[in-house]
Amino acid sequence: MNAHPSLVIGEPVEIQDTAAQPDAMVRFENISKIYPAYRGKPGVSALQGIEFAIARGSITGVIGRSGAGKSSLVRLINGLEKPSTGRVVVDNRDISALTGRELRLAQRSIGMIFQHFNLLSSRTAADNIALPLEIAGWSKADIKARVTELLALVGIADKHDRYPSELSGGQKQRVGIARALATRPDVLLSDEATSALDPQTTRAILDLLANINRELGVTIVLITHEMSVVRQLAKEVVVLDAGRVVENGHVADIFTHPKHPITQSFLADGDSLPVSLVSRIVREPGSHAVIRVQVRGAGAGDTLVARLARELGLDVSLLSARIDEIGGQHVGSLVLGIPLDDSGGEGAATRALAWLSQYQISAERLGYVA
Numbered sequence: 269m270n271a272h273p274s275l276v277i278g279e280p281v282e283i284q285d286t287a288a289q290p291d292a293m294v295r296f297e298n299i300s301k302i303y304p305a306y307r308g309k310p311g312v313s314a315l316q317g318i319e320f321a322i323a324r325g326s327i328t329g330v331i332g333r334s335g336a337g338k339s340s341l342v343r344l345i346n347g348l349e350k351p352s353t354g355r356v357v358v359d360n361r362d363i364s365a366l367t368g369r370e371l372r373l374a375q376r377s378i379g380m381i382f383q384h385f386n387l388l389s390s391r392t393a394a395d396n397i398a399l400p401l402e403i404a405g406w407s408k409a410d411i412k413a414r415v416t417e418l419l420a421l422v423g424i425a426d427k428h429d430r431y432p433s434e435l436s437g438g439q440k441q442r443v444g445i446a447r448a449l450a451t452r453p454d455v456l457l458s459d460e461a462t463s464a465l466d467p468q469t470t471r472a473i474l475d476l477l478a479n480i481n482r483e484l485g486v487t488i489v490l491i492t493h494e495m496s497v498v499r500q501l502a503k504e505v506v507v508l509d510a511g512r513v514v515e516n517g518h519v520a521d522i523f524t525h526p527k528h529p530i531t532q533s534f535l536a537d538g539d540s541l542p543v544s545l546v547s548r549i550v551r552e553p554g555s556h557a558v559i560r561v562q563v564r565g566a567g568a569g570d571t572l573v574a575r576l577a578r579e580l581g582l583d584v585s586l587l588s589a590r591i592d593e594i595g596g597q598h599v600g601s602l603v604l605g606i607p608l609d610d611s612g613g614e615g616a617a618t619r620a621l622a623w624l625s626q627y628q629i630s631a632e633r634l635g636y637v638a
């Protein structure tokens with residue numbers, strides 16, 4: 269029933285022979301999570317019948333609408349929450365059974381990054397990164413060496429003595445990533461880590477996470493409500509709805525043949541790009557700047573590319589186009605390639621963005637293609 273043998277999802281619940289999954293880093297076994305009634309508030313059944321595994325070294329996206337149970341699922345992985353039924357096995361240990369010192373030790377091998385970074389404002393970047401090492405009892409000399417290494421790894425070696433208030437959102441998240449990796453975890457949990465960042469910075473942070481996965485072999489579990497984030501980074505995706513896994517498998521399979529209405533609705537959100545195009549978009553200047561234009565209304569986009577090309581005298585390429593009819597309106601997006609100048613300058617792309625903005629057409633720069 270599943271496209272990928274390491275992901276086994278129940279609906280109805282299919283109990284996996286765990287011996288057949290020697291490479292599972294995280295295994296959810298018959299998990300449910302019920303938050304009990306509290307001070308007159310009714311109990312909440314946040315997760316039911318969760319049964320799947322996350323392969324060692326993989327990048328798995330967990331996507332769902334608000335309240336679907338994503339944060340509950342991720343807090344079960346690092347033992348911040350206990351399941352109401354079932355076990356969560358991380359690196360062959362039942363983390364749900366651990367308490368006290370044993371749990372704290374296990375948590376050192378599971379790093380986490382957050383939407384709002386969760387840095388201490390009174391500490392410099394270096395001292396924020398040092399914190400988990402201080403707690404783990406490392407010597408001052410070892411901490412100093414490790415922090416220098418981590419700052420370089422996340423590309424902010426020059427921000428050692430900066431306070432969070434002196435850093436951009438992307439730089440703060442780099443500090444958060446370095447802190448999460450400090451104790452050399454096997455698993456990195458990302459809870460909406462790019463939701464507060466602009467598209468360009470999001471892309472840079474996702475590239476950094478991809479490098480970390482490739483170079484350090486860290487298993488990444490990525491919680492998000494944005495399909496574009498899953499599409500850019502994850503190889504596997506798990507779609508959650510109302511506490512249940514409704515679809516899972518390879519990202520490319522799920523995106524080309526979404527079966528569940530929730531998955532289809534994520535794809536219709538307008539931020540979707542063909543997988544083949546996403547894999548071509550890079551951050552370093554290539555031959556064309558890539559600009560996504562949102563179009564809306566009768567005949568949306570029909571003449572836009574031709575007008576843009578004619579009025580600005582540009583050789584505009586249409587890299588992708590998607591127009592849906594929603595409630596009788598045409599809504600969609602065009603992805604355009606605008607050639608860089610001979611010297612690699614972005615004058616043409618800047619003029620195109622100004623032209624679009626003059627007509628109140630919303631547009632964003634996604635990166636470059638070679």
Ligand SMILES: Nc1ncnc2c1ncn2[C@@H]1O[C@H](COP(=O)(O)OP(=O)(O)OP(=O)(O)O)[C@@H](O)[C@H]1O
Nearest residue numbers: 303312313314332333334335336337338339340341
């Ligand atoms: N500590 C808690 N006590 C009671 N109910 C909770 C608690 N944490 C989460 N819930 C409830 O459990 C359900 C799932 O919440 P959860 O935060 O896991 O979803 P989510 O997909 O991460 O949502 P969001 O994207 O809004 O953060 C929701 O109905 C939520 O109100």
